[in-house]
Amino acid sequence: MxxxxxxxxxxxxxxxxxxxxxxxxxxxxxxxxxxxxxxxxxxxxxxxxxxxxxxxxxxxxxxxxxxxPPAQVVEALLRHNDSVRTALRRTGTELERLYRAARRESGHYGALEVVEDHARVLAISRQLQQSARRQLRCIDVPPYSGTADFYLAQEALQRERMAAGVVYRAIYSGSAFDDPVAWPNMARMIEAGEQARTLDDPPLKLAIRDDDLAVVTLAADDRPGVVSLLIRPSSLFRALSNVFESLWRLAVPVSATGAATQIDARDRQILTLMASGATDDAIARHLGVGRRTVVRRVSALLAALGATTRFQAGVQAARRGWL
Incomplete structure (x- = not known):
């Protein structure tokens, strides 16, 4: 709804x-x-x-x-979003238990390969992008430990692949806005054509190449560092693909202006009234300004928030602390 x-x-x-x-x-x-x-x-x-x-x-x-009343409708929709996220996280946890148990019990799961070597983990990330034919879907979560050089190399590769026609769709944690290295990289990639959305707390780090390979990156259980799980076409692959698409629908589009944009008191009033369901005419009457002024400011705020609807603008503004 x-x-x-x-x-x-x-x-x-x-x-x-x-x-x-x-x-x-x-x-x-x-x-x-x-x-x-x-x-x-x-x-x-x-x-x-x-x-x-x-x-x-x-x-x-x-x-x-x-x-x-619109305020009640907005609150109900936000509560529904919270319940869906909770259910998705619970499903993800159960899936992780399932494939970990399958490894322990059978010693082998044909669709799954565990990669623990750090150098190979990084090489897999590059290979995943270099071999993509149509699209790359990813969920990026903290900690953001890459160096500036790492991000510059990633940018160069991503620009090359997007120029070749590969579509990048990325879901970022809201905390990415606060990272001094990750956020500028994210902004530049959005300007270059990446489709980006944000969630407050995505449940896992995931990359999916086309419809034939997924990589889940997890913290290692028994040592510092990470391990990568390579999942090939299987019921587990389909489950991870569905998890991404469900989170994509819940996530809020983000523009390259992102969290760095500041708003004044009047724009904050406009956003608050928008979130409550007020029309442009009602906002203009409330603020004592012309309707054209309101229409112009609403359009600018939607663009700054990377939102296509007023509902998305309200959610994004609340996440950034603008309301």
Missing amino acids: HDVLDPGSDRGRVYRSLVRHPHESAGRLAARTGLDEAAVRAVLHELAAADIVVTTGPGDAGAAWEAV
Whole structure:
């Protein structure tokens, strides 16, 4: 139901119309939104099932509808995100136990190879990128221990692969914004074309090449350093691919301006009102400014936050401490 706050979706159009025009019938909503009345009724029943709208009159044909306050909707969506992340982390933990147990019990799992040599771990990272044909998906988590030279070498390789048509999709921990070496590298790669999103606390370090190889990097259990697990096509590979895609949908797009951007008090007010579901007109009236000014500032804030919807902007702004 995240798209209920997206003005471009059918749910978003119906909900926003109810925010502006309380106690409307399905027929009136159809006229206001330009949607077919049957489609509006279907959307209303979906939203009612999710406690986003309520009916205020008897009977489906003559019923009037009312929007649940946007602040409540945003809080409910954020709670849902938290529960999904918790479930994903729990699933990831169980998967790790499963393949560790499989190694102990059988001594061999055909789709899995353990690499403990540090030099080979680094070589695998380069080889993974050099051999990618279509895309590379990765989740990057701290600690960020690479040197400036390491990141410069990685940048050169990534630019070369992106120029060859390889798509990079990366999920970063929110703490990357605070790292003096990792964040500038991240910003430069986004400017070069990398698709980047952030999560507060991604559950694992992962890289997936096309649809044929995944590499999970973990802290070694019995010594300093890390080990890499190479996973080839298998049920485990599919599970890791699904974990990435689920986290990608939850993550928030980030622009190259990132956390370094500062905002003034008025922009903070605009963001707060946006997060509460206020329209551009309502924000303009509240702040005593022209609607064009609000539209211009909203557009600039969305760009600065790397967000495509107001909901994403609210989440990203809250993560960066702007609200």
